[in-house]
Amino acid sequence: MSGRVALTFDDGPDPVWTPQVLDALADAGARGTFFVVARPAGRHPGLLRRMVEEGHEVAFHCDRHARHDRLTAAEIQADARDGLRTLRGLGHKAHDWRAPWGVVTGDTVEVAGELGLRLVGWTADSEDWRGGTVDEMLDRLAPGMEAGAVVLMHDAVGPGALRDGCGRTVDLVAPLVSMARSRDLTPVVLSGMVGRLPVGNPGDVASV
Ligand SMILES: [Zn+2]
Numbered sequence: 001m002s003g004r005v006a007l008t009f010d011d012g013p014d015p016v017w018t019p020q021v022l023d024a025l026a027d028a029g030a031r032g033t034f035f036v037v038a039r040p041a042g043r044h045p046g047l048l049r050r051m052v053e054e055g056h057e058v059a060f061h062c063d064r065h066a067r068h069d070r071l072t073a074a075e076i077q078a079d080a081r082d083g084l085r086t087l088r089g090l091g092h093k094a095h096d097w098r099a100p101w102g103v104v105t106g107d108t109v110e111v112a113g114e115l116g117l118r119l120v121g122w123t124a125d126s127e128d129w130r131g132g133t134v135d136e137m138l139d140r141l142a143p144g145m146e147a148g149a150v151v152l153m154h155d156a157v158g159p160g161a162l163r164d165g166c167g168r169t170v171d172l173v174a175p176l177v178s179m180a181r182s183r184d185l186t187p188v189v190l191s192g193m194v195g196r197l198p199v200g201n202p203g204d205v206a207s208v
Helices: 017-028 038-043 045-053 073-089 106-115 134-144 167-182
Strands: 003-010 032-037 057-062 150-154 185-188
Touching: 003 017, 003 167, 017 032, 017 045, 017 167, 032 038, 032 045, 038 045, 038 057, 038 073, 045 057, 057 073, 073 106, 134 167, 150 167, 167 185
Parallel strands: 003 032, 003 150, 003 185, 032 057
Antiparallel strands: none
16 A cells, blocks of 8 residues: 655645646646635635645645744734634635744644644655755655655745745645655545644754
């Protein structure tokens, strides 16, 4: 039996880059999960509709992109409630939640429990925000492309990014899917992942 991997994209939707990522996934015949920011989601509801129509999953990233270790429990809860309300208003019920930068505190865990959200971090980081080449990203991801991998990419230019576009993430999709398939791995949406997943940034000491 082949293994499963999850391709995930944070910080969108973006009117320029998200459609190109969706095109690349369609061309590759692969599915992914989008951890969306609620405010741009509210401005671009058609992009979320397209995600679902094409077999991808809409998951929750945040309402505003703030580190949870700099927010109070009440602020974390308010952000999640506001963002989820926006998504619900667009017809999407998110089940998975990735905190900004994968920074997960005890309060994050508590709020996730209250709201019935599964916290999902990643196991393999493309570090696409650095602006490196596709080959550099493939080399970075190659050791971690194994059954159960959750790959982090971005379909928008988020805060702190060292690039001004996501074109190389678009270009990464096809060779990354090929690499997965060459290892007998099938890209699936996150609800199709089984077993224990990381809750946050595996390299962040603030994670729990
Ligand atoms: Zn983010």
